[in-house]
Amino acid sequence: MHVVVIGAGVMGCATAWRLAQVGVRVTVLERALPGAEASSAAAGILGAQTENDAPGPLLELCLASRALWPQFADELRVASGVDVHLLQLGLLELCTTPEEIALRHQRAQWMTARGLRAQWLDADAARALEPALGPAVLGALLLPDDGQVEPPLLARALALAAGRAGAEVLTGQTVQRVAVADGRVNGVQTDQAWLAADAVVIAAGAWTDLVPDLVPRRTAIRPLHGQLLLLHTGERLLHATLAGRHSGGRHGYIVPRADGRVLVGATTEAIGFDKRVTAGAMAWLLSLALEFVPQLADARVVDQWSGLRPQSADGLPLLGPHRAVEGLIFASGHHRNGILLTPVTAEVTVNAVLGLRQRLELTAFLP
Numbered sequence: 240m241h242v243v244v245i246g247a248g249v250m251g252c253a254t255a256w257r258l259a260q261v262g263v264r265v266t267v268l269e270r271a272l273p274g275a276e277a278s279s280a281a282a283g284i285l286g287a288q289t290e291n292d293a294p295g296p297l298l299e300l301c302l303a304s305r306a307l308w309p310q311f312a313d314e315l316r317v318a319s320g321v322d323v324h325l326l327q328l329g330l331l332e333l334c335t336t337p338e339e340i341a342l343r344h345q346r347a348q349w350m351t352a353r354g355l356r357a358q359w360l361d362a363d364a365a366r367a368l369e370p371a372l373g374p375a376v377l378g379a380l381l382l383p384d385d386g387q388v389e390p391p392l393l394a395r396a397l398a399l400a401a402g403r404a405g406a407e408v409l410t411g412q413t414v415q416r417v418a419v420a421d422g423r424v425n426g427v428q429t430d431q432a433w434l435a436a437d438a439v440v441i442a443a444g445a446w447t448d449l450v451p452d453l454v455p456r457r458t459a460i461r462p463l464h465g466q467l468l469l470l471h472t473g474e475r476l477l478h479a480t481l482a483g484r485h486s487g488g489r490h491g492y493i494v495p496r497a498d499g500r501v502l503v504g505a506t507t508e509a510i511g512f513d514k515r516v517t518a519g520a521m522a523w524l525l526s527l528a529l530e531f532v533p534q535l536a537d538a539r540v541v542d543q544w545s546g547l548r549p550q551s552a553d554g555l556p557l558l559g560p561h562r563a564v565e566g567l568i569f570a571s572g573h574h575r576n577g578i579l580l581t582p583v584t585a586e587v588t589v590n591a592v593l594g595l596r597q598r599l600e601l602t603a604f605l606p
């Protein structure tokens with residue numbers, strides 16, 4: 240069996256790694272370099288709880304993936320030699336208004352009813368946990384089980400692990416056509432070669448809808464631009480990830496790495512395939528950072544970048560086999576949660592390719 244994977248982001252490389260591990264011949268085709276797009280740009284929050292507004296299929300998928308992360312990170316370190324810096328230090332949803340406090344209490348209720356840990360902290364308790372929080376913070380919902388990894392390390396580790404397990408990762412190859420005959424895929428045409436394939440995995444992220452000749456699917460995938468800013472505080476100032484609504488009304492987050500780097504994100508801009516980093520976005524990210532943590536005023540500005548989230552129209556990823564075309568499998572549309580969802584996506588995509596029974600309920604995600 241020969242499987243062709245289109246795209247060497249975290250979805251393509253994780254799937255290729257897992258397929259190669261079980262002896263499947265797999266070729267990954269990447270237009271640029273592994274991890275060149277969203278997968279290296281992400282903040283890396285494993286926000287299974289914070290990213291969900293209500294119980295439902297996406298929450299369950301996110302929880303299943305979060306549970307896989309510790310073992311996945313360990314296995315990946317052994318396979319690639321790269322540590323992806325998994326930190327499980329929790330996340331604080333910060334409140335700056337009475338309305339937000341009421342909302343967080345509601346969130347705590349449904350999370351607790353689902354059996355998840357979520358604890359309300361008043362202002363003093365929040366500050367006891369994170370002394371650098373500013374006076375604007377009136378309280379916080381602590382989600383102790385949401386964590387983080389470092390996406391650029393993850394992208395590198397997965398590409399290395401895939402290659403070492405025997406997958407072929409071809410860079411600088413743009414897929415121009417997915418060939419379908421008699422209701423099943425039989426190969427792909429790149430700008431350089433024809434590759435015959437028994438199965439094709441679509442892991443092209445925000446560019447999924449640009450892969451020519453792809454059959455219609457449940458939802459369109461559109462790029463949603465996000466800009467990020469990286470600061471460095473020297474000594475570590477924060478431990479938990481912070482998320483909340485800035486007084487200007489927009490939502491953002493602050494992700495502290497263990498070595499004193501602090502990532503501030505992120506904008507959400509529907510502006511097509513445009514990755515410019517703008518002065519206005521940087522001004523907003525800085526004002527969010529200083530409102531929540533005033534001491535960040537002394538931090539060094541280290542870097543800034545942006546990426547394109549693969550956003551589906553209904554907010555759910557496309558996972559599994561296409562209903563009408565045999566051998567065509569989707570692993571795309573993970574929007575804001577692709578880093579979190581990497582381990583579970585690799586699992587369900589491998590099962591779909593090999594025709595194995597899925598342990599998870601995936602109906603809502605079928606392409």
Ligand SMILES: Cc1cc2nc3c(=O)[nH]c(=O)nc-3n(C[C@H](O)[C@H](O)[C@H](O)COP(=O)(O)OP(=O)(O)OC[C@H]3O[C@@H](n4cnc5c(N)ncnc54)[C@H](O)[C@@H]3O)c2cc1C
Binds near residue numbers: 285415
């Ligand atoms: C600013 C920002 C912050 C984020 N923060 C988080 C976070 O905190 N937590 C989280 O879980 N997720 C986060 N995400 C989301 C996460 O980054 C994505 O969901 C995930 O990386 C998607 O992975 P992918 O492999 O599908 O896509 P990508 O990494 O974009 O990979 C797709 C690859 O396909 C290639 N490709 C496309 N078309 C073709 C073609 N025709 N032929 C060959 N190759 C092709 C591209 O070059 C690209 O390398 C964030 C994203 C952004 C942009």
